Amino acid sequence: MTTQELVDQIWKKKSFLCVGLDVDLNKIPKYLLDTEDPIFEFNKKIIDATHHLAVAYKPNTAFYEAYGLKGWKSLEKTIEYLNTNYPEVFTIADAKRGDIGNTSAMYAKAFFEDLEFDSVTVAPYMGKDSIEPFLAFQGKHTIMLALTSNQGAFDFQTKNVEGRELYKQVLETSKGWQNSENLMYVVGATKAEFLADIRNIIPDSFLLVPGVGAQGGNLQDVCKYGINDQIGLLINSSRGIIYASDGLDFDTVAGEKAKELQQQMQEILEAKK
Numbered sequence: 001m002t003t004q005e006l007v008d009q010i011w012k013k014k015s016f017l018c019v020g021l022d023v024d025l026n027k028i029p030k031y032l033l034d035t036e037d038p039i040f041e042f043n044k045k046i047i048d049a050t051h052h053l054a055v056a057y058k059p060n061t062a063f064y065e066a067y068g069l070k071g072w073k074s075l076e077k078t079i080e081y082l083n084t085n086y087p088e089v090f091t092i093a094d095a096k097r098g099d100i101g102n103t104s105a106m107y108a109k110a111f112f113e114d115l116e117f118d119s120v121t122v123a124p125y126m127g128k129d130s131i132e133p134f135l136a137f138q139g140k141h142t143i144m145l146a147l148t149s150n151q152g153a154f155d156f157q158t159k160n161v162e163g164r165e166l167y168k169q170v171l172e173t174s175k176g177w178q179n180s181e182n183l184m185y186v187v188g189a190t191k192a193e194f195l196a197d198i199r200n201i202i203p204d205s206f207l208l209v210p211g212v213g214a215q216g217g218n219l220q221d222v223c224k225y226g227i228n229d230q231i232g233l234l235i236n237s238s239r240g241i242i243y244a245s246d247g248l249d250f251d252t253v254a255g256e257k258a259k260e261l262q263q264q265m266q267e268i269l270e271a272k273k
């Protein structure tokens, strides 16, 4: 999917919501455990209830890898379901990969060619040659951790290294990498006060922003400095939507929670017109 197609979808749906598909078998309605593939059945219902309100879906691969081969199969079925039934949505494999070049190339192949995700998250710690194999895939997007939502972000990312915070160096340096137009960045919603500085460095890039809802981040705070002319934001909520109810009505309630966020996004978009 091109960035322009994503932007068009945002204006059409009046939403820049990304629904996180972080499926924990201990949290889903018990009746689903009797089905052949509880994770996929859960995802299908969540997707069907929210697809008109969301422009992106983000399964975090940890939640699938934790269940071994069966979990990976559920991930495969989920992306196939999205690509077949809702081809307009942007799909993100939240896998946080990155390794020496030839290994990164295999990760990229796995997520872009085999699973056919539109994008994958990567960690920048191993540098340029660990990320460029992902960027080489045209029509795909590589979403690099910049300033994460967790407390540990202050351990390294905000540290001053030779006169500049590390996350700023990551943003600046990555702009010079080959095919850097395929880069997007992760910035936690809990770090909204850093967004003005971040937008000074990468005014045009899309940001994936997790941390709204369960982690306490706030949509309005993120939009204040995070939004750009193309909107440039995908705001993720996982637990706040998918586990809003653990009853038989879980999909309906997930739809209601997604609607609450979409309506706030619609107001922000209308004010921007």
Ligand SMILES: O=c1ccn([C@@H]2O[C@H](COP(=O)(O)O)[C@@H](O)[C@H]2O)c(=O)[nH]1
Pocket (backbone or CB within 6 Å): 020, 022, 060, 094, 147, 148, 149, 150, 186, 187, 188, 210, 211, 212, 213, 214, 215, 236, 237, 238, 239, 240
């Ligand atoms: O900085 C980051 C990077 C990734 N995440 C991931 O996003 C979701 C957030 O889930 P919630 O339930 O909405 O808190 C999850 O998959 C994280 O691993 C993040 O939170 N922060």
